[in-house]
Amino acid sequence: MGTPKRGHGEGQYKNLDSGKVQWRVRVTYPDGSTARPSGTAKNITAARLEVAAAKAEAEAGRRPLTLALTVSQMVTEYMEAKRARWADRTAWNNQALYRRHILPHLGAKRAAGLQPKDLRAYFEALQAGGLGDSGQRQIHVLLSGAYKRAVGDGLLKDNPASYGRPVKAARQAARVKAFTPEELGQFITAALEDRWALPLVFLGLTGMRIGEALALTWEDYREDPKVKGAYFVSVSKTRSEFEGKAYTGAPKTAKGVRNVPLSADAVAIVEDMRRRVLLEAGSHGNGVSPYIFPSVDGRYMRQDTARAVMRRTCEAAGVPLLSPHALRHSVASYYLGEGRDAVTVAALLGHAQASTTLNIYAHALPDRLRAMTFDRSALERPKDPPAKEEPAPTAAPAAAAARLAAVPRRPRKGGPRKA
CATH class of the missing domain: 1.10.150.130 (Tyrosine recombinase, N-terminal domain)
Incomplete structure (x- = not known):
């Protein structure tokens, strides 16, 4: 095996016993970092060509393939x-x-x-x-x-x-789980009897996500400056948990930042919670909670607590056992079933596009789809009604005729009238 030969900045070369040439060169990348790529070529000419290629790749910012990366x-x-x-x-x-x-x-x-x-x-x-x-x-x-x-x-x-992608399992499209309007009414009636279920009533009246409602603070509850006596909540954040960790973040989409108008019943829920929060502040000693729907100790209410309350409220109301998110589905299904336009419903829910609303809640439109029919008679052009005879023109009053006669006539210019 030969000794390494220095190439005066062009790399190092070593003759191997096999007759091949091993090379190594120091290169600098555009970001200032350096490396020493190496390889083996069949002869010195090929080795110099590989060194030149390694330097050119480094100047272009391309790094060598890393086989050791797991x-x-x-x-x-x-x-x-x-x-x-x-x-x-x-x-x-x-x-x-x-x-x-x-x-x-x-x-x-x-x-x-x-x-x-x-x-x-x-x-x-x-x-x-x-x-x-x-x-x-x-x-x-x-x-x-x-x-x-x-x-x-x-x-x-x-x-x-x-190219290596997961393949979706063949299955029927799942129906969105939601209460019928009658079931939603039964659920709200039962939930009004339970202090812990009041946030769920609020969801059933507004269609908000559970994380959005639990993140609401008193600063988010406002009166509409344009309509006296009308109130809304400003949605700009959401709270949730993951593997025991709680966090506050932005809504699911940019359209999730919105103002949600409140009905009279929803306002009554918020005002009832205001009274309860003030009373509870005197017992737990943690001060008045900043949240509209807190736990009884003034701290943030967790979603797993809301899910447990949802189960017992469904049982008390005699309705199917669904999740808190089903209240959002129920509100959206109700509005679309009542004929509200999808764009407005999407804005209320905070969906990025109205097509998302329609894709999720297409099951809420069967009655409207059944009405989308017509008979052949609807395509026939109606016959034009018979034309009415125009009354014969009447003679101008004498006074009007006299005024016309009194208007001076301008003389016609030019020669005799052409035939």
């Missing part, structure tokens, strides 16, 4: 890079998906070695294990984002997640 390292680095931009719930959810489903099955595998067929088999195994379409879709988004970042950094050449 899926675990790739996904972890991606989540760390994105953490500042993700909402808390998104970050916690992705961490849970990584720990439960990615690390045990793919974590130790080389990221460059995974093929689309490997990912398809992985998603089929997740589906067989009971993970639904939504969970698989979130995992695919996480893997795809991690691969795109690695490809952009020059660590990998391909993104197998572009």
Whole structure:
């Protein structure tokens, strides 16, 4: 084996016993970082060409393929890079998906070695294990984002997640669970007897999300300056829990930031809560709660508490056992069934598009769809009514005739009238 030869800034070369030449060169990337890529060529000429190519790639910002990068390292680095931009719930959810489903099955595998067929088999195994379409879709988004970042950094050449996608299970479209108007009335009647169920009554009157209602503070409750005696709540945040952690964040979509008008019954619920909050403040000693719907100790009411209250209220009302979110579905279904336009209903619910509202609540429109019929007679052009005879013109009054005669006539210019 020969000794390394220095190339005066053009790299180092070493003759191997096999006759090949091993090369190594120091390169600098546009961001100022450096590296020492290396390789083996069949001769010195080929080695110099590979050195030149490595330097050119470095100047263009392209890094060499990293075969040692594992899926675990790739996904972890991606989540760390994105953490500042993700909402808390998104970050916690992705961490849970990584720990439960990615690390045990793919974590130790080389990221460059995974093929689309490997990912398809992985998603089929997740589906067989009971993970639904939504969970698989979130995992695919996480893997795809991690691969795109690695490809952009020059660590990998391909993104197998572009072709290795989960396949949705064949099944019938699920019907949105909601109360009928009669059931909703029964539920509200029973809920009014329970202090803990008053937030649920509010949901059944406004169609808000449970996290949006539980995040409401007294500053969000206002009188409409344009209409005396009309009130609304300003929705700008939501509160939720994930694996025991509570957080406050922005609404689900940009359209979720909105003002929700309140009916007289909804206003009565808020004013009743104001009275209760003041009374409870004297007993728990934590001061007046800033929340409209707090726990009895003035702290934020948790969603799992609301779900437990929902169960017992459904039983008391004799209605199907549904989740608090079903109250939102019930309000939307009621409005669409009553003929309210989808654009207005979407604005009330905070949906980004009216098409989302129609896609979710199409089941609420059967009566209106049944009315969308016509007979052949509706296509026939109605016959024109017979024309009315115009009355014969009457002679002008004598006074009018005299005025016309008195108007001076301008002489006609030119020669005799042409035939």
